[in-house]
Amino acid sequence: MKVFKIGLIADCLRLPFRESIEKSAQLGAEGVQLYAVSGEMAPENMTRQDIVEKRSILDANGLKVSALCGDLGGHGFTIEEDNQWKIERSKKIVDLALELGSNIVTTHIGVVPRDKTSRTYKVLQEACNELAEYAHSQGAYFAIETGPETATSLKDFLDSLSSKGVAVNMDPANLVMVTGDDPVKAVYTLRDYIVHTHAKDGIMLKQTDPKLIYDFFAEGGIGDLRLDEYFKEVPLGQGQVDFKAYLAALRDIGFSGYLTIERETGPDPLEDIRQAISYLRAII
Numbered sequence: 001m002k003v004f005k006i007g008l009i010a011d012c013l014r015l016p017f018r019e020s021i022e023k024s025a026q027l028g029a030e031g032v033q034l035y036a037v038s039g040e041m042a043p044e045n046m047t048r049q050d051i052v053e054k055r056s057i058l059d060a061n062g063l064k065v066s067a068l069c070g071d072l073g074g075h076g077f078t079i080e081e082d083n084q085w086k087i088e089r090s091k092k093i094v095d096l097a098l099e100l101g102s103n104i105v106t107t108h109i110g111v112v113p114r115d116k117t118s119r120t121y122k123v124l125q126e127a128c129n130e131l132a133e134y135a136h137s138q139g140a141y142f143a144i145e146t147g148p149e150t151a152t153s154l155k156d157f158l159d160s161l162s163s164k165g166v167a168v169n170m171d172p173a174n175l176v177m178v179t180g181d182d183p184v185k186a187v188y189t190l191r192d193y194i195v196h197t198h199a200k201d202g203i204m205l206k207q208t209d210p211k212l213i214y215d216f217f218a219e220g221g222i223g224d225l226r227l228d229e230y231f232k233e234v235p236l237g238q239g240q241v242d243f244k245a246y247l248a249a250l251r252d253i254g255f256s257g258y259l260t261i262e263r264e265t266g267p268d269p270l271e272d273i274r275q276a277i278s279y280l281r282a283i284i
Contacts, residue, residue, distance in 0.1 A: 003251050006199075006280055007031035007066040007260035012269050017041075017054065021061050023270075028277050031066035032058075033106070033196075033260045036093050037073075043092040051099050058101075066258040067104035067143065067169070067196050068097040075218045076110025077127035078120050087130055094140050103140040104196050106169040110218075111148040111211045112157045121157075129162045136165030143167045143196045147174025148214045151186035158193055168193040170250075171262075173200035176240040177231035178210045183241055187249035197250065199259040199280060201239030203232045233265050236276040244283055 010020040010032040017040065024032050034041055040050075058065065070093035072086050093105050109128060113121045131142045144166060146154065158166065168190050172183035187194065208230055216225055237243060247259075261276045263269045 003256050004247070004280075004284055005030045005066075005256075005258045006277055006284075007033060007258040008273055008277075009033045009035075009069070009198075009260060009262050009264075011035045012261075012263050012273060014269070018057055021057050021063060025061035025063055027274055028281075029063065029261075031064045031258050031260070033067045033069060033258075034065060034100075036068040036070055036096055036105075041068075041096075043089075043096045046096060051096075055100060065097070065100045065102040066260050067102055067106050068093055068100070069107070070094075070097075070105040070142075071107045071145075073218070075215075076108050077124055077131075078110035080123045083123070083127045087127060090131055090142065091134050094135055094138060094142070098138060098140060103138075104143050104167075104169075105135075105140070106143045106145055106196060108148070108214075109144050111214050112153055114153070116156075116160075124157070125160060128157075128166050132161050132163035132165035134165065136163045141165060141167040141195050143169035145169045145174065145198070146171050146181075146186065146190075147178050148210050150179055150181045151175070151189040155189050155193070158190075164193075167195040169196045169198065170194045171198040171200055172241045172243075172246055173198070173202035173233060173239065177202035177204050177233065178213050180204060180207050184245045184249045187246065187253060187255075191253040194250075194253070194255055196257055197255070197259055199236060199261045199276060200263070201234050201236045201241045201243070203234060203239045204230070205232060206230050233263075235263070235266070235272045236261070236279045243279075247283065 008029045013020045135142050175181040175183050263272045
């Protein structure tokens, strides 16, 4: 019996909405994750007619929305003065996800500080508690993408929240590329929180403080830092993620959701996604 469902991030195909959905179906995906931060999919740009139309396109192609990506960029929710608008916007993305048939919004919250007594830690807790309580009240989840901290640190943070409405989007490649954490062990550590996963692979070239890497993404570049000296995203099965062991761990904890392929780099993402689907089918 098949346990997992295969999905892909439709935006990685670099096609307009209808074409990306049709291509996803042709590739054999069962679900798609959609970006909902800017452009036509942003909540403020989606009329009732738009929602009905997009659901019709998805239905016609036999696809479900595995999740919306609601990553608002910057330093996540670590900057207190930004959190009021970010939280309100995130809630609107949850509402849109539900209207599109999904109850999961993935996001980065910023780097969880090691110092649990720091003001930044408190700011993150306050923001995530509000997000968690709203999501839970709607039967939904904000799923934090793994990578900026170890699985143990992330679990400690999640355990400190007042609701299970903030969960985990498990990205094994981020763990091996940036944190140097073991994705298999991370599955067991975060077993109570994983609601969505990314199927992505990568290689760590040089280890550094993960905060340095994520500050680079947040600030659009830092000095002469070159990310390609630290890690490399590669096609599925060509990196340091032991996918057979990783999928066995997901199966062991009872996860039966989406393995959503993410491929944003490389000269031919479409072909990489095609091969990723074949690779996953061969080992599921």
